Amino acid sequence: MNGIRGATELLSVANNPKYSETGGGHGAKGVDFARWWAVVRMVELEKANEPDFLLLFESVQDVAELDSATEPTRARVYQVKKKDAGTWSWSVLTGTVAPKGASTAPKKPTKAPAATRKALDFKKVQGSALGKLQLSLNAFTALSVEGVFLSNAGCDFPLAGGGSAATTLPCTLADLAADHVQLLTDAFASLSTDGSPPDLTRMKLQKVAIHPDNLNAPAIAAALELLIERSPSHAGQARAFVESLVMKISPLTRGTDCCQSFDELVKERGFSRRAFMGALAALEAVPDRSALLNDFLNQLQAEGVDFMTISSIRVAATRAQQDRLSGGTDLSREIDQFSDAWLASNPPISKLRPYTEAALTALKAQFGAQRDNDLVARFVMRAITKCVDQN
Template sequence: MSSASAAAELLAVANDPKHSESGGGHGAKGVDFSRIWAVFRMMELEKANEPDFLILFESVQDVAELDSVTAPTRAKVYQVKKKDSGTWTWSILTGTVEPKAPSSKAAKAKAALPKFPKAPDFKKVPESVLGKLHLSLNAFTALPVEGIFLSNQGCDFPLESGGSTATTMPCSLADLAAGHVQLLTDAFASLSPGGPPPDLTRVKLQKVAIHPDNLNAPAIEAALDLLNERSPGHAGQAKAFVESLVMKISPLTRRTDTCLSFAELVKERGFSRGSFIAALAALEAVPDRNALFNDWMNQLQTEGVDFMTISSVRVAATRAQRDRLTGGTDVSREIDDFSDAWIAANPPTSKLRPYVEAALTELKAQFIAHRDNDLMARFVMRAITKCVDPN
């Protein structure tokens, strides 16, 4: 298989509307889930030191992952679905009726195939989650491809080895109990009459720990780990890094026009490792907030603020940073907003102590339940942020 034929095949499949999932299928929150997971996946690939990667959006299913931006040799195709609660049912994922488990061990030993009162109905299979995934995989003949159904919620299907998918994920469809495997084999075969037997080892079920009400947290944690390893001085900007990546890929998820070449497809709907590294390099160019914070603390101490207060403010700043990385609270955001407004009306002066103490007086009057050290730490952090990014 040449890289040219692989790229041409992927372009052809991407231009076929049968194999894309434009809009994510779950509204704005579902689209956000897909974008955040894609950023999380980029962090995984980069931490694994993959030499190259390309993430394509709304091209083949929800997300397609290639091992190269110029000469792909393999691909993964993802159906990425958010579910607020509960588990995924067999009927939703497959479009068929789930086989009933044998009532006893003896019956199980005799039951090689599921029992139905009538022949299984496969009419809903083409529009089912796994049916669409299988059809997309079948569209490829040159490029090796596997499909993954990925969600924040799992499913509870029996495995041939015992146990269930609820506690054993990821796993392939070939790992399911014999009756379930046979039913899926027949169901997928009905989608391509006369074609080769379906390969259930190519389709996997995977669960990811992303909560619908706190989508960013796992990606921020992954970014924090990566930045601590690659750029420790900018680890405090993990949240901003994740948000910037989400903003960069958001337009890519809304483009559905037919592309005339693989290069155009990459440009219109792709985010490569090169783009990821460029975003990381852009972060390096941003002044180090931690260094600026230390400068402010040192100057305040030089101007007469006692050592114990400085130490307490440093500890409070660490707590505030952890809080900010997890999204913060309503009150912490109110303190930030109040500080921003005060800073806008009172630009920093060369003497920091009277400036910070004047702000602290206003903050204490507004937020009487908070300790001085916490308020001072949050104010200084906001003042530094405004110095780094006035907008």
């Protein structure tokens, strides 16, 4: 299919509020869940060596994934929902009442007789999560599109081969028990203007291992794996990298105005592979704190500081970095501020050991109750931070 036609159709659908999600239904925590998952997804796409990709936020459902930022030919539309506990029920996701005593025998979905469809209550289908996804799929006639309901929780739906979709994911709606497939066929047909049966293979259920109370961990792990492969010297900056991506994504989830062109839609609500690679390139330009710490300590060792002292400083520096990431304490912030002031008034000299020993003397006069190696470690980390900030 012509990519220009795909972009035009995507713009038309995105400008229709009927197919967008605003995030209000599941709160700020749910919006954050979608943002952090989006970072994981971008890393997955990059590791898969996709030639191009674009994620559009709050345009068609929660996230729309395209195969091109300029001339898309394929799209995947996501409902991204977090759940604090339990599994998703049939009634919540479909707006219908689950069949009782469902058969798992294979059965080809058919268009139900009009009288049968009228006898069933499908009024809530269009407002359900899967109903909204189906409406979005119906909106596309040119672009090849599939839908995905994605959550940290499973869906308690029986499968045709036995078992539950809650534990066997991902799967398509066509993989469900026959009676459930038939009910969904009828329910989704009610959303079509001509009552034609849907292609349930185009809609998937997917569970992701992202805990609502620890959203950043999977993204950091995914980024770490990518950086080890692509830029080992910056692997220690995985956390900073994903946090910067989330900050870039956040404004994209707030757009509500209609866009006049596909290019404007991409600019206002999209994050492309090009932008992702730009973030990686920016990371390359920032000195890695771990590498700078190694250089600093190696120089101290070369100037005669013994190995055991170097090792103790390295361990203390790791603790200091962890403390910094967690917000620190009043005492640690005082030591950092004192170190910053000392660095500002004492220009570095060619030898690191006497320079560091002079800083330690000043620090001990102010913070005598602290261990020497802890003070040196904090001073070294502040010196490294100053170096990074200058770059």
